[in-house]
Amino acid sequence: MPGQWETFPDFSPRVLKRRDMKKMLHELEANGITQDPELTKFRTTAPWSRQARTRARTSWYSTFNRSCSLPGPITPKREDWKLPSTLPRIRPPKRVEFGIFHSSASSPAAEVPVKREVASWSDAICKPNQEEPPDLSEDNQTSDVAPESTFQPEVGEQTRPERRAEFAAKAHSLKAIQRPSILPQPTSQEQVPPSGCLDFGNPSETGLARESSDDMAAGFQRVSGDARRYPSSSFTRTENRPPMSTVLCRNGPQCRKFQEGTCNYNHDFSAITANGLNAQKKTLNVESPAFTPAFTPKGGNAQPVKMGISPKAATAAAFTPRGSGSVTPARNSHSKEPSAEFIPQQALQAPQQFTEFVPGQSFVPQEQSGIAGLDGTQPQLNAYAHQTPGVGTQQFFQDTSSYKHPLNYHLYASIGPRRENLMAYQRSTSDLFIPDSLREDLQRKAEATLQTFANSTLPQSVEYFHSLVALDTSNQKGPSTFGYPSWVYKATSSRDGHTYALRRIEGFRLTNEAAIRTVQSWKRISNGSLVQVHDAFTGRWFNDSSLIIVTDYHPMAQTVAEKNFAVARHAGANRAGQQIVPENDLWSYIVQVASALKSIHEAGLAAQTVIPSKVLITSKNRLRLSGCGVLDIVQYEQRKPVTELQRIDLENLGKLILGIAARNQTAHHNVPKALELVSRSYTERLRACIAWLVAPPPTPPDTQQDDVATTQISDYNINMLLNNIADKVIAAFDSTLHFEDELTSHMMRELENGRLVRLLTKLNVILGRPETSTPPTAAAGNNQPSSAWSETGERYYLKLFRDYVFHQVDHEGRPVLDLGHIITCLNKLDAGIDEKVQLMSRDEQNVFIVTYREVKRGFESAWADVSKASQAGGRR
Numbered sequence: 016m017p018g019q020w021e022t023f024p025d026f027s028p029r030v031l032k033r034r035d036m037k038k039m040l041h042e043l044e045a046n047g048i049t050q051d052p053e054l055t056k057f058r059t060t061a062p063w064s065r066q067a068r069t070r071a072r073t074s075w076y077s078t079f080n081r082s083c084s085l086p087g088p089i090t091p092k093r094e095d096w097k098l099p100s101t102l103p104r105i106r107p108p109k110r111v112e113f114g115i116f117h118s119s120a121s122s123p124a125a126e127v128p129v130k131r132e133v134a135s136w137s138d139a140i141c142k143p144n145q146e147e148p149p150d151l152s153e154d155n156q157t158s159d160v161a162p163e164s165t166f167q168p169e170v171g172e173q174t175r176p177e178r179r180a181e182f183a184a185k186a187h188s189l190k191a192i193q194r195p196s197i198l199p200q201p202t203s204q205e206q207v208p209p210s211g212c213l214d215f216g217n218p219s220e221t222g223l224a225r226e227s228s229d230d231m232a233a234g235f236q237r238v239s240g241d242a243r244r245y246p247s248s249s250f251t252r253t254e255n256r257p258p259m260s261t262v263l264c265r266n267g268p269q270c271r272k273f274q275e276g277t278c279n280y281n282h283d284f285s286a287i288t289a290n291g292l293n294a295q296k297k298t299l300n301v302e303s304p305a306f307t308p309a310f311t312p313k314g315g316n317a318q319p320v321k322m323g324i325s326p327k328a329a330t331a332a333a334f335t336p337r338g339s340g341s342v343t344p345a346r347n348s349h350s351k352e353p354s355a356e357f358i359p360q361q362a363l364q365a366p367q368q369f370t371e372f373v374p375g376q377s378f379v380p381q382e383q384s385g386i387a388g389l390d391g392t393q394p395q396l397n398a399y400a401h402q403t404p405g406v407g408t409q410q411f412f413q414d415t416s417s418y419k420h421p422l423n424y425h426l427y428a429s430i431g432p433r434r435e436n437l438m439a440y441q442r443s444t445s446d447l448f449i450p451d452s453l454r455e456d457l458q459r460k461a462e463a464t465l466q467t468f469a470n471s472t473l474p475q476s477v478e479y480f481h482s483l484v485a486l487d488t489s490n491q492k493g494p495s496t497f498g499y500p501s502w503v504y505k506a507t508s509s510r511d512g513h514t515y516a517l518r519r520i521e522g523f524r525l526t527n528e529a530a531i532r533t534v535q536s537w538k539r540i541s542n543g544s545l546v547q548v549h550d551a552f553t554g555r556w557f558n559d560s561s562l563i564i565v566t567d568y569h570p571m572a573q574t575v576a577e578k579n580f581a582v583a584r585h586a587g588a589n590r591a592g593q594q595i596v597p598e599n600d601l602w603s604y605i606v607q608v609a610s611a612l613k614s615i616h617e618a619g620l621a622a623q624t625v626i627p628s629k630v631l632i633t634s635k636n637r638l639r640l641s642g643c644g645v646l647d648i649v650q651y652e653q654r655k656p657v658t659e660l661q662r663i664d665l666e667n668l669g670k671l672i673l674g675i676a677a678r679n680q681t682a683h684h685n686v687p688k689a690l691e692l693v694s695r696s697y698t699e700r701l702r703a704c705i706a707w708l709v710a711p712p713p714t715p716p717d718t719q720q721d722d723v724a725t726t727q728i729s730d731y732n733i734n735m736l737l738n739n740i741a742d743k744v745i746a747a748f749d750s751t752l753h754f755e756d757e758l759t760s761h762m763m764r765e766l767e768n769g770r771l772v773r774l775l776t777k778l779n780v781i782l783g784r785p786e787t788s789t790p791p792t793a794a795a796g797n798n799q800p801s802s803a804w805s806e807t808g809e810r811y812y813l814k815l816f817r818d819y820v821f822h823q824v825d826h827e828g829r830p831v832l833d834l835g836h837i838i839t840c841l842n843k844l845d846a847g848i849d850e851k852v853q854l855m856s857r858d859e860q861n862v863f864i865v866t867y868r869e870v871k872r873g874f875e876s877a878w879a880d881v882s883k884a885s886q887a888g889g890r891r
């Protein structure tokens with residue numbers, strides 16, 4: 016008797032916990048076994064992620080409970096020791112026994128705690144002093160029990176202790192079958208644990224890794240890395256596999272090993288059809304070399320020593336070919352694992368497949384062609400696009416056959432900013448759409464953009480513009496800002512169809528070609544607070560010599576003069592009827608104009624038009640500088656130094672704000688008085704800022720310049736202004752962000768309107784439609800609804816669904832007009848969810864309980880009939 020195995024009483028898998036393992040390790044160390052590298056690795060590494068451990072435990076426990084009829088469920092605990100994740104769900108659990116091996120040698124040092132695996136997928140058995148426990152050795156030679164794959168316990172047949180005993184007995188026998196048939200026997204060169212040390216058989220740390228790497232080098236027939244995903248019984252199937260040279264390499268054309276000349280798999284990808292369909296991609300290829308060892312064999316003579324399944328590898332992510340751009344084929348759609356990012360382009364789903372929505376799960380198709388996308392040539396469908404290329408018969412409906420729109424979530428999700436919570440009765444229909452004010456504003460702008468006058472006396476076309484509409488409110492113009500009468504027209508470009516604003520400088524004669532070329536610098540400036548300049552040319556379309564500057568058109572724009580000083584202008588009285596502009600708005604004006612000036616000044620130009628009649632207000636508190644570049648052309652010969660013009664820009668900004676704050680366009684004529692007025696209504700900060708702007712340091716003649724004057728002059732620039740009002744700039748930026756959020760939120764409300772319109776159209780096409788399969792005859796009556804819609808027809812419930820959505824009545828029979836109900840129902844129908852809905856006939860005699868999914872299916876089949884009939888009509 017070479018030795019004796021004494022099992023620790025309570026080390027069943029149920030109580031196999033981390034602390035027990037620690038206890039074991041402690042005892043090992045107490046026996047002086049501390050230097051073993053495998054043991055150290057075992058102790059220090061965590062081969063699985065926590066998530067993988069949890070998953071393995073959950074799966075394992077459920078199997079164990081089922082198989083062994085344990086009283087009550089076992090809840091996996093956090094501190095539970097890692098259990099093999101590779102256990103098949105339908106197989107009995109493996110048992111790992113811990114005990115003490117009493118060696119035949121009389122030395123007490125030979126009595127060491129060890130692990131013994133029973134019915135194990137690993138051959139890793141303690142080998143104290145290179146000896147096997149006697150029971151296994153005996154089995155190894157004598158047993159002829161059926162292979163492990165046939166070992167399937169009948170669930171619930173026996174009680175737990177009986178089952179355990181049976182497992183243990185069969186497992187002992189199994190050991191004998193597995194080891195000699197699969198595992199290469201250790202050779203003399205084999206790296207075996209040093210004498211007296213223990214091998215706990217962590218396959219990832221011991222056998223498999225070495226075995227895999229060695230196999231790859233030697234072309235040895237082996238169990239590939241993927242085999243770790245399967246029970247050990249899969250090992251016995253190796254002989255049934257096709258030769259490696261016929262198996263398409265999963266690494267694809269970019270296979271690194273193929274490039275190195277070490278990959279034995281087939282790399283002839285030309286066999287793959289154009290659409291990527293290939294029989295081999297349908298199922299997970301067990302034989303594929305998804306596993307790459309973490310280290311290379313140390314020596315050429317290294318031999319595989321152990322066979323096992325790496326827990327690390329078992330939980331490894333599925334293979335994704337590099338550079339292919341294809342996503343990992345989805346596992347079970349019901350798994351709750353957090354997924355990779357959402358990739359809308361990949362959101363293909365098989366027709367008629369509705370999967371449960373799992374938050375956080377990506378909309379990855381159930382079956383994807385893993386190989387088709389290898390070369391990146393397969394066109395990817397955008398599931399969110401309204402039009403699917405090649406759907407000839409469904410001009411305005413989404414294609415229902417090629418893919419499903421991933422609607423398994425609630426649309427119209429509110430993404431804020433939110434209004435304060437309102438009760439249902441406080442809400443109105445308009446809450447479901449963008450605010451009326453915004454809608455009306457946009458509609459007015461659209462209307463203004465498209466407006467034309469039939470009997471216009473304006474030229475039919477100006478260069479490449481047509482449909483001119485005058486924007487000036489007065490037809491009396493004298494020489495003003497530009498020294499010439501100027502007019503503004505809206506016009507449509509025949510080049511791109513967009514609408515532009517043309518500023519005409521009447522009677523201007525171009526004497527120097529260089530003057531008009533200055534517009535090129537303006538074309539390059541792009542700033543949100545500037546009316547973009549596009550072009551400039553001269554011509555005689557208006558029967559005079561005119562300069563035309565082409566700029567962006569901003570419908571419904573008003574100048575600051577029109578908005579803030581209009582009453583004073585018309586009434587001829589200062590400040591009459593003017594409202595105080597809030598200080599925040601004034602700071603916002605300063606920041607916006609300063610932003611435009613910064614871009615202009617940095618481009619080495621000067622605006623020269625920071626005056627009330629050239630500052631446009633294009634929407635609420637949104638300012639833009641217009642008229643820029645005109646003076647650069649018109650006054651090209653008499654232009655001043657640009658630094659001086661830039662200083663004037665700043666001064667003009669001060670005058671503009673002073674005028675608005677003091678509600679008087681000419682307030683700058685008496686600055687002290689105007690500032691005093693300002694200080695009454697606004698903060699000292701604003702007053703000081705305006706005062707700084709309207710009082711530029713004087714520029715003394717060159718000969719008299721001293722250091723102080725030079726510093727003062729250099730400090731009076733746009734950067735200094737922006738530095739001093741940095742906090743206001745931030746505030747303006749923040750309010751812009753809020754505004755953007757609000758607009759996005761409004762946009763969300765309108766997002767799916769198009770989809771609902773299509774759905775409604777579809778319903779109306781289908782519901783109550785006369786028979787489509789047979790051509791109408793006079794005898795049959797052309798417009799009789801098909802019998803399918805009658806009370807006994809198979810589509811009757813669809814009609815009732817229409818009633819449920821649109822014809823709701825209250826208990827007194829009054830119509831219920833609940834738009835929220837309608838939209839919710841339509842969305843659920845579109846998504847085809849499993850929620851049940853009770854449909855009642857109008858006479859209240861019949862009740863149907865159907866799911867939205869069934870209703871959707873019914874509608875789709877009805878639509879398919881109509882669609883088919885329309886195609887047949889087209890062919891006739």
Ligand SMILES: Nc1ncnc2c1ncn2[C@@H]1O[C@H](COP(=O)(O)OP(=O)(O)OP(=O)(O)O)[C@@H](O)[C@H]1O
Nearest residue numbers: 486487495496501503516567568569572573574628
């Ligand atoms: N780019 C533009 N987009 C839309 N409307 C504009 C644009 N530029 C000017 N306008 C509008 O054209 C009208 C005339 O503009 P203009 O600059 O000629 O003002 P004005 O008060 O007539 O000045 P001036 O007395 O110097 O000619 C204004 O109502 C203005 O709102």
